[in-house]
Amino acid sequence: xxxxxxxxxxxxxxxxxxxxxxxxxxxxxxxxxxxxxxxxxxxxxxxxxxxxxxxxxxxxxxxxxxxxxxxxxxxxxxxxxxxxxxxxxxxxxxxxxxxxxxxxxxxxxxxxxxxxxxxxxxxxxxxxxxxxxxxxxxxxxxxxxxxxxxxxxxxxxxxxxxxxxxxxxxxxxxxxxxxxxxxxxxxxxxxxxxxxxxxxxxxxxxxxxxxxxxxxxxxxxxxxxxxxxxxxx
Amino acid sequence: xxxxxxxxxxxxxxxxxxxxxxxxxxxxxxxxxxxxxxxxxxxxxxxxxxxxxxxxxxxxxxxxxxxxxxxxxxxxxxxxxxxxxxxxxxxxxxxxxxxxxxxxxxxxxxxxxxxxxxxxxxxxxxxxxxxxxxxxxxxxxxxxxxxxxxxxxxxxxxxxxxxxxxxxxxxxxxxxxxxxxxxxxxxxxxxxxxxxxxxxxxxxxxxxxxxxxxxxxxxxxxxxxxxxxxxxxxxxxxxxxxxxxxxxxxxxxxxxxxxxxxxxxxxxxxxxxxxxxxxxxxxxxxxxxxxxxxxxxxxxxxxxxxxxxxxxxxxxxxxxxxxxxxxxxxxxxxxxxxxxxxxxxxxxxxxxxxxxxxxxxxxxxxxxxxxxxxxxxxxxxxxxxxxxxxxxxxxxxxxxxxxxxxxxxxxxxxxxxxxxxxxxxxxxxxxxxxxxxxxxxxxxxxxxxxxxxxxxxxxxxxxxxxxxxxxxxxxxxxxxxxxxxxxxxxxxxxxxxxxxxxxxxxxxxxxxxxxxxxxxxxxxxxxxxxxxxxxxxxxxxxxxxxxxxxxxxxxxxxxxxxxxxxxxxxxxx
Numbered sequence: 001x002x003x004x005x006x007x008x009x010x011x012x013x014x015x016x017x018x019x020x021x022x023x024x025x026x027x028x029x030x031x032x033x034x035x036x037x038x039x040x041x042x043x044x045x046x047x048x049x050x051x052x053x054x055x056x057x058x059x060x061x062x063x064x065x066x067x068x069x070x071x072x073x074x075x076x077x078x079x080x081x082x083x084x085x086x087x088x089x090x091x092x093x094x095x096x097x098x099x100x101x102x103x104x105x106x107x108x109x110x111x112x113x114x115x116x117x118x119x120x121x122x123x124x125x126x127x128x129x130x131x132x133x134x135x136x137x138x139x140x141x142x143x144x145x146x147x148x149x150x151x152x153x154x155x156x157x158x159x160x161x162x163x164x165x166x167x168x169x170x171x172x173x174x175x176x177x178x179x180x181x182x183x184x185x186x187x188x189x190x191x192x193x194x195x196x197x198x199x200x201x202x203x204x205x206x207x208x209x210x211x212x213x214x215x216x217x218x219x220x221x222x223x224x225x226x227x228x229x230x231x232x233x
Numbered sequence: 234x235x236x237x238x239x240x241x242x243x244x245x246x247x248x249x250x251x252x253x254x255x256x257x258x259x260x261x262x263x264x265x266x267x268x269x270x271x272x273x274x275x276x277x278x279x280x281x282x283x284x285x286x287x288x289x290x291x292x293x294x295x296x297x298x299x300x301x302x303x304x305x306x307x308x309x310x311x312x313x314x315x316x317x318x319x320x321x322x323x324x325x326x327x328x329x330x331x332x333x334x335x336x337x338x339x340x341x342x343x344x345x346x347x348x349x350x351x352x353x354x355x356x357x358x359x360x361x362x363x364x365x366x367x368x369x370x371x372x373x374x375x376x377x378x379x380x381x382x383x384x385x386x387x388x389x390x391x392x393x394x395x396x397x398x399x400x401x402x403x404x405x406x407x408x409x410x411x412x413x414x415x416x417x418x419x420x421x422x423x424x425x426x427x428x429x430x431x432x433x434x435x436x437x438x439x440x441x442x443x444x445x446x447x448x449x450x451x452x453x454x455x456x457x458x459x460x461x462x463x464x465x466x467x468x469x470x471x472x473x474x475x476x477x478x479x480x481x482x483x484x485x486x487x488x489x490x491x492x493x494x495x496x497x498x499x500x501x502x503x504x505x506x507x508x509x510x511x512x513x514x515x516x517x518x519x520x521x522x523x524x525x526x527x528x529x530x531x532x533x534x535x536x537x538x539x540x541x542x543x544x545x546x547x548x549x550x551x552x553x554x555x556x557x558x559x560x561x562x563x564x565x566x567x568x569x570x571x572x573x574x575x576x577x578x579x580x581x582x583x584x585x586x587x588x589x590x591x592x593x594x595x596x597x598x599x600x601x602x603x604x605x606x607x608x609x610x611x612x613x614x615x616x617x618x619x620x621x622x623x624x625x626x627x628x629x630x631x632x633x634x635x636x637x638x639x640x641x642x643x644x645x646x647x648x649x650x651x652x653x654x655x656x657x658x659x660x661x662x663x664x665x666x667x668x669x670x671x672x673x674x675x676x677x678x679x680x681x682x683x684x685x686x687x688x689x690x691x692x693x694x695x696x697x698x699x700x701x702x703x704x705x706x707x708x709x710x711x712x713x714x715x716x717x718x719x720x721x722x723x724x725x726x727x728x729x730x731x732x733x734x735x736x737x738x739x740x741x742x743x744x745x746x747x748x749x750x751x752x753x754x755x756x757x758x759x760x761x762x763x764x765x766x767x768x769x770x771x772x773x774x775x776x777x778x779x780x781x782x783x784x785x786x787x788x789x790x791x792x793x794x795x796x797x798x799x800x801x802x803x804x805x806x
Contacts, residue, residue, distance in 0.1 A: 053268050059780040069619035072784050079788060095493040096426065097772060102267060107278075199330075206326035210318075217318030224312055227407040229460045230533070 015182065016127045023131025031136065038089040041141060045085035046098045051121070052078035058106040058114060067111075067162055074158070077151045088144050113184075115163040116177040120185065122159060126152040235592040236293055238280060239585030240343060241300040241362070241577050243336050245428045247276040248578035248651075250604075251283050252585035255594035259283040260604040260651040262578050264774035268781070271428060272774075275339070277346035286606040286648075291347040298355045298588045300362040300580035302386055303339050307332045309387040313408060313471065320472035328474075357584040359385025360393075360548075361400065363575075365596070366583030367547035368395035370572040371706070372598030377538040377566070379530055382548030382577075383413035383470075390461070392534045395545070398590055403537045409471035410463050412526050413550050415453045418468050419519040421477035423512055424490035428549075429772075435555055436685045438520035439732040440502055441513030448485050449522035459533030461526055486515055496682050502731040524556045531564040542567040547583075551575035551712070552653065554736045558714035561704055569704070571712035573602040574652030582651075601743035602710055603658050605649030605777065610798040613645070613779040617795075617802045620783050627801035629746075629753035636664050636750075637759060640793040641674060642801075643768050643786065646746040649777055654711045655767035656738055657690060657747030659775050659782075661792065663764040665689055668726035670764060677791040680771040686736070689717075689728035690765035692751045693739035699725065699762060700737050708739030727764050738765060746796070 031037040052075045059071035086097055106114045129145040129152065136142030160174070167173040239250040247263040261283050263276035284290055310328045314321040335342065344351040363380040378393035378400070389411035392403045416434070417427045425433045454462045467485060469476035483489065490512050497505045504510045531544060544566040546557065551571050561569040572579060586596040614624050635642060644660045655661070661678070663670050675683050688711055689700075696703045700715040707713025715737045717729040729735050740748050747765070755761040768776045770789060776782045786795050786802065794803040 056268055056780055056784065059784075060778060065615055065619060068616055068780065072616070072620055072780060072787070075784060076787055079784075090493070093493070093495050094491060100269070102269060104267075202330065203326045206329055207322065210314075210322060210325040213315060214318065217315040220312060220315040221318075224316065226316060226409070228410065228462055229406070229456065230404040230458060231407055232404055233402040 016123050019124050020127040020131040020134070023128040024134045025131075027132050027135030030132075031141070037141065041085045041089035042098055045082045045089060046100050048078045048082035048085060049097070049100045050102060051075075051118075052082060053100065053102045054105050054114075055118075057102065057104065058111070061106050062111060067165075070158055070162065074155055077155065081148050081151070084144060084148065088141055112163070112166045112177055113181060115159055115166060116174070116181040117185070119156065119159040119163055119178055120181050122152055122156040126156060235295040235589050235594055236289070237585040237588045238284075238291075238294050238297045238347075239300060239362070239581035239583070239588075240276060240280070240297060241580040241584070242275045243273055243331075243339065244577055245271045245273045246576055246578045247273050247279070248574065248581045249276045249280045249283050250582040250585050250651075251287055251289075252582070252589055252594075252596075253287075255586070255589050256597045257582060257585075257599065257604060258287050259606075260574070260582060261606065261649070261777075262574075262651070262774070265605065265649065265777040268774055270772050270774050275342055275346055280347060282606050291349050294347075294349060294353065295592075296353050296355055296588050297343055297347065297349070298357055298584040299339055299343065300357055300577075300584040301359040302356050303332075303336050305358070305386040307337060309384075309408065312387075317472045324473050355588060357587050359580065360388045360391040360405065361402070361587060362580040362583035363547035364391065364393040364395070364400055364402075364545075364583065365586045365590075366579040367545035367551070367570065367572055367575070368393070368400060369586050369596035370582070370599040371543065371545045371568075371570040373543040373545065373568065373570070375538075375541045376543035376545050376568075376570075377534040377541050378545045378547070379534050380548045381412050381527065381530065381546070381550035383417060384408045384411055385548075389413065390530060390548075392530075392537055394538050394541070398595055400587075404533070406460055409465060409468070410461050411470070412453070412461055412523065412530075413548065414468065414470045414477075415461075415463060415526075416519065416523055416550065416553075418470070418478040418482065419516065422482060422486065422489045423516060424492040424494060426492075427477060431549070431553070433682060433685065434516050435520060435553060436682070436730070437513055437516040438555070439517070439686070439730045439734065440498070440504060440684050441510065441515070441517035443518040443521040444514045445486070445518035446521060449518045452482075452485070453522060453526060455526055455529045459529040459536075461530075487511065496684060498683050502684065520553075520555060523550070523553060524559045527553075527556045527560055528563060531560055531566070535565055544569045546571045547575050547579060549576045554707075554712055554714045555734065557707055557712055558702065558734070561707055561713055562702055568706055569713070570706040571710065572599060572652075573650065573654055573656070573710035573712065575712065576653070578652060602650045602652055602654070602656050603646075603648040603743065604651040605658075607648045608645050608778060608782070608797070609647070610800040613782060613795075613797050613802065614800060616779050617783050617786075620787060621805065622783065622786065622802045623805050624800050624802050626799055627796060628799070629749045630757065632750055632796055632801070633753045633757055633759070635793065636662060636754075636763065637757070639664070639670070641678065641791060642793055643776075643782065643795040644746060644750070645768070645776075645782055645795060645797040646744060649775070652710070653767075653775075654688075654738075655765065655775055656711060657740060657744030657765065659768040659777070660690075660747065661766045661768050662690075662747075662750070663687075663727065665728045665760065665762045665764050666724050666726040670727035673791070674727075674764070674766065678770070678789050679766070684731070686730040686734075687728050687764045687766050688736040688738055689725060689762045690738045690740050690747055690751065692748070692755065692761040693741045695755070695761050696737060696739045699760060700735060703737050703739065705739060708737050709741075711736055711738040713737075721760070724760065725762055728762065746798075
C-alpha cells in the first residue's frame with residue numbers, strides 16, 4: 001500500500017488527491033436521493049462497461065501473450081463491476097443497461113499511451129471511490145465501493161508494471177507518458193465540452209432554419225404528398 | 234472479373250462482404266470486432282479482418298460498394314421532414330446532423346479508412362442490395378424477391394423479379410407505410426429495444442392469444458392490392474423516429490410496458506401479472522397481423538410473377554422466422570428462401586454482387602453461412618492456459634455424454650457465421666430436453682426473459698422424423714419456424730416453444746463438428762437433436778476470436794467448457 005501511495009505521488013499525485021477530496025465533499029449531493037444515487041451508479045456502470053470493451057480490444061490487438069491474458073482478466077473485473085453497479089442502481093432488475101460507446105483508444109493511442117491512460121483512469125477511479133467511502137462509511141453504496149477498490153488497486157499495480165514493460169523498463173519514461181496522458185485527458189474533456197456547445201448552437205440554428213422553411217414545407221405538402229399504395233418504377 | 238468489398242453501415246448492424254469473381258469469400262459484421270451489439274459505425278476494422286483472412290489488403294480491391302445511395306437518403310430526409318412540418322421540428326436537426334456529419338461523406342470516409350482512392354468507392358441502392366443478397370444466395374434461376382424492412386432511402390417494401398443474372402424492380406411501397414416500422418412500434422411499446430427486441434416480441438407472441446387482431450387490422454390496413462396502409466395517428470416514426478409509437482397508439486392499447494421490467498411466468502409459461510398477459514396478447518396479435526401482411530405482400534409478388542415458383546425474402550422483417558414458416562406453407566410458392574444475414578448486414582453482400590454483375594461476374598449461391606475469420610484450438614489454447622483454463626483432448630462421444638449429463642458447452646468450429654444466427658461455428662450447446670434446460674440457460678447464462686425459446690439443431694436427413702413443415706431452404710440457415718411432432722414435444726422440451734413451434738436448423742457437413750456431435754448423439758441412442766443457441770451473453774455480440782471466447786467462459790460459470798477442434802477447455806476442478 002505504501003508503495004502504491006508512492007507511485008501515485010510520483011505520477012499526478014496532486015490531481016489524484018484532489019479527486020478524493022472532491023468526491024468526499026460532493027458525496028452528499030451525488031447520493032442525495034435514491035434516484036440521484038441510481039443515476040450516479042448507472043454512470044459508473046456505463047464507465048466500467050466502456051473500460052471492459054476498451055480492454056478487450058487491447059487484448060485482441062496486443063502482440064504480447066502475457067499482456068493479452070492480463071487485459072482479459074482486467075476486462076472480466078470491469079464487467080463484474082459494471083454488473084455490480086447496475087444491480088445496485090436497480091436492485092429490482094427493472095431497467096435496461098445504459099448504452100455504451102467505445103473510443104478505440106488502443107488503436108488511436110498505441111499500447112504505451114493506452115496503458116498510461118488506463119493507469120490514470122484506475123488511479124482516479126480509486127481516489128474517487130475512496131472519497132465516497134470516506135463520506136458514506138460502511139453504509140451502501142460505500143460497501144460496494146470498498147469491494148471494488150481492492151480490484152482497482154490491483155489493476156493500478158498491474159497496469160504500471162505493463163507500462164514500465166512497454167517503456168523497456170524506463171520508469172522515468174513511463175511517468176512522462178502518464179503526465180502526457182493527464183494533459184491529453186484534459187484536452188479531450190475540453191474538446192467534448194466544445195462539441196456539446198457547438199451541438200447546442202447547431203440545434204438552435206437548424207431549428208430556426210426549419211421554421212424559416214415553413215413556405216417550402218407548404219409547397220412540399222402540395223407537390224409531393226404522402227405516397228400510398230404501390231408505386232410503379 | 235473483380236474483387237469487390239460490399240459495405241453496409243451507418244444505420245445499424247454494419248458489415249462487410251468480400252466477393253471475388255462473384256463468389257463470396259468472407260463476410261463479417263462490425264459488432265463482432267468492436268463488441269458493440271448492432272454497431273452501426275463504418276466497418277473498417279471488420280473490413281481489415283476479412284481482407285486479412287483472405288490474405289489480401291485494401292490495395293487489392295477493385296471496388297468498394299456502399300449498400301445505399303447517400304444522396305437519395307438525404308433527399309428522403311429533407312422531403313419527409315418538410316412534409317411533416319411542424320411536427321418534425323425535433324427530428325429535423327437530428328436527422329440533418331446524421332446526414333451532413335457522416336452519411337453524405339461516406340465515400341470519403343471509406344476511402345480514408347481503407348487507404349484507397351475515392352474513385353474506387355461506389356454506392357448501390359438499399360433495396361436493390363437486399364434483393365440481390367436474397368436472390369443470388371438462393372441459387373434459383375428465376376424468383377420473385379420481396380424486400381421488407383423499416384426504410385431504405387425512401388422505400389419500405391419492394392418486389393423484384395430475378396432472372397438469371399438480372400434483377401428487375403416491379404413495384405415498391407414508400408415511406409411511411411412500413412411493415413418494419415409497424416413492428417418496431419410494437420417492440421418499443423412492449424419495452425424492448427428497437428432493432429434488437431423484435432426477436433423478443435416474436436418469442437412473447439407464443440404466450441398470448443391474438444385477441445387484439447381487430448385493432449391491429451385498423452392500425453395497419455391490408456389493401457386489396459396487397460399494399461399496407463398504416464394509421465399514422467398511432468405511430469411517430471414519420472415525425473420523430475426515436476419515439477416509434479404515439480399517444481394514439483397508447484389510447485388503443487394502453488400505457489407502454491416499462492423497459493427492463495422483469496417477466497414472471499407460471500409453470501405453464503403464462504405471465505403471472507394480468508398486465509403482462511395483456512402485453513403478450515398484443516404481441517400475439519401483432520405477430521399474427523404481421524404474418525397476414527407478409528402473406529398479402531407475397532400474393533402481390535405472385536400476381537406480378539405468376540410463372541415463378543420461388544420466393545426470396547430480404548430486409549429486417551425477413552428475420553421474422555415465424556412469418557417465414559407461415560409463408561413457406563401458405564404463400565403458394567413452392568420454395569421460400571431466406572439467407573442468413575437477411576437484415577441490413579446482408580446488404581453488404583448484395584451490393585458487392587450487384588457491382589460484380591456489372592463487370593460480368595456471375596454470383597454463386599450460398600451453401601453455408603461460415604464466412605467470418607477462423608478460430609482454431611492452436612489460436613485459443615495459449616490464451617486459455619494463461620487465463621487459468623485447462624485443456625484436454627476430447628471426442629464427440631464424450632461431448633455428447635457431458636451434454637446429456639446436463640452440461641452446457643460452447644462449440645467453436647473454424648470460421649464464424651455471417652448474420653445473427655449461430656449455426657454450429659460459435660454455438661452454445663445443451664441437451665434438447667427437458668424444459669428446465671431452457672430455463673437454466675435463459676436465467677443463468679443468457680440472463681434474459683424466461684419466455685425466450687431455443688432452437689434445435691438436427692441432422693438434415695432426420696429432421697422430418699422430429700419436426701413438421703421443415704424445408705431445406707429455411708432449415709439450412711435457421712430462418713424459418715417449424716412444428717415439433719407431438720410425440721417428441723416432451724423429449725425435446727428445451728427446444729420446443731410454448732406453442733409447439735421450433736426454429737429448426739438442419740445440419741449437414743458444412744458445420745462439421747456439430748454434424749459429428751449429432752451423429753454421436755444418434756449413435757448413443759439419443760435423438761440427433763441438440764439445443765443450439767448463440768455463443769454470447771446478455772446484450773453481447775456473438776463471440777468472434779479467442780479473447781471473446783475465453784472471456785465468455787470465464788464470465789459465465791454455468792457454462793461448463795468450450796469445445797474447439799478436438800480440444801475441451803474447462804475451468805480447473
